[in-house]
Amino acid sequence: MALIKCPECGKEYSDSAISCPNCGYTAGNQKNLKKMGQGIKEGMKGLNTTASPKKKSVCVKLSIIPFVAIVMGIIGGNLNNDALIAICGLLAICSGACNFYVGNFKKGLLYTLTCGGFLVGAVMDLVHLKVTGTFKDANGYPVIY
Structure with missing residues (x-):
């Protein structure tokens, strides 16, 4: 398990993670999601779940x-x-x-x-x-x- 640098925010995160826990950037791992309403990683809140970007x-x-x-x-x-x-x-x-x-x-x-x-x-x-x-x-x- 290596650390990789996020191209969006510059923070390091595990290469086994689906997305960056800091900014939610995905490196093409979630291509099957619909374009509208794509989920974002909620690492900031510590819930470790995918949530809707809608307010x-x-x-x-x-x-x-x-x-x-x-x-x-x-x-x-x-x-x-x-x-x-x-x-x-x-x-x-x-x-x-x-x-x-x-x-x-x-x-x-x-x-x-x-x-x-x-x-x-x-x-x-x-x-x-x-x-x-x-x-x-x-x-x-x-x-x-």
Whole structure:
């Protein structure tokens, strides 16, 4: 087991490692991964696992869109305010944004057409993101950052 120098960050790491634990550079060992959403090595946190490069905070913010759309639709309907109802419609179209962000295009389309899976799917995504930490991208890597 020899130490090799990483061409990205310059630090030394074991030649038997899949990627550099400092910066995540891979020397062509993971060519079978999809281009979008490639996993990165999480050596800095010491978890020794592959994780999605997608941001958890962005996913949480995008998962809240259907709730905002429903609330604005209710308020706009009660006030007979066409502008609020129009904004609600635009937000409802963006309800699948979190799933589009992580590469789940079929699920994103379903959420777009049903305003977050009639909010049930949006609640489940938020639980997977915030409580259980098991929300995954299209490659099956957990979104944990």
